[in-house]
Amino acid sequence: MGLSKKMEEALNKQLNAELFSSFLYLSMAADFQSKNFTGFAAWLEVQSKEENEHALKFYRYILERGGKIKLSAIDAPKNEWQTPLEAFQDTYEHEKKVTNMIYKLLELAIEEKDYATQEMLQWFVKEQVEEEAQTSQIVEQLKIIGESKNGWFMLDHRLGKRKE
Ligand code: FEO
Numbered sequence: 001m002g003l004s005k006k007m008e009e010a011l012n013k014q015l016n017a018e019l020f021s022s023f024l025y026l027s028m029a030a031d032f033q034s035k036n037f038t039g040f041a042a043w044l045e046v047q048s049k050e051e052n053e054h055a056l057k058f059y060r061y062i063l064e065r066g067g068k069i070k071l072s073a074i075d076a077p078k079n080e081w082q083t084p085l086e087a088f089q090d091t092y093e094h095e096k097k098v099t100n101m102i103y104k105l106l107e108l109a110i111e112e113k114d115y116a117t118q119e120m121l122q123w124f125v126k127e128q129v130e131e132e133a134q135t136s137q138i139v140e141q142l143k144i145i146g147e148s149k150n151g152w153f154m155l156d157h158r159l160g161k162r163k164e
Contacts, residue, residue, distance in 0.1 A: 007117060008067040010108055015058040016072050017101055022051035024077040024094060028087050031080055037152070039160025040084060046162050047091075054124070061120055084152055085142040092135040099128040 003011070029044035062069055081087035102124045109117040138159070145151030 001116075003062070003065045003067040003117070004112055004114065007108060007112055007114055008062065009070075010105055011058055011062050011067065011117070012070045012072075014101060014105055015055050015062070015069075016074060017098065018051050018055035018058060019074050020077070021094065021098065022048045022055065023074055025051060025091070027077040027079050028081065028091070032084075032087070037084065037156045039156035039158065040087070043159040043162045044091075046164060050164075054127075057120075057123070061117075065116065084155075085139065088135060088138045088142055092132070092139050095128065095131045095135050099132060102128055 025044045025048035029041045029048060032038075032044065033041035059069060078090070081090065102121060106118060106121045106125065109115075109121060138155075141155060145155060
């Protein structure tokens, strides 16, 4: 059974949103890199790649279901953040928005009795729990650190160890 037009459109929109997330985190990585926070930058580069993988999951799924891929323009992300806290607060807020998008997609799949899409979206439901937890933890750590340059560099060093 193929995808409904409505479902196909919504999945393509999510593909675009995941690409935007990838852009946003790459933009943040570049800003950190230019300020010599190479660990934060490395963490965000990994995150950007992960978002690209998310986009590809939607891409592959749409094709697998016989749908049509419709790529559209990606919004330009912000390119400057005043502090590490401001940047990571943005990542956390962004992830909460993405979680809502995934829930809306799931609601549509339920409405349409599209069981395959419901199943596929379960992976994203779980993934969002992890992404929110990760980014929220970094925000809380940055709040404790406050304006301490030492604290920033210690966290920068630790986050720079992220491999995947
Ligand atoms: Fe693709 Fe960060 O959600």
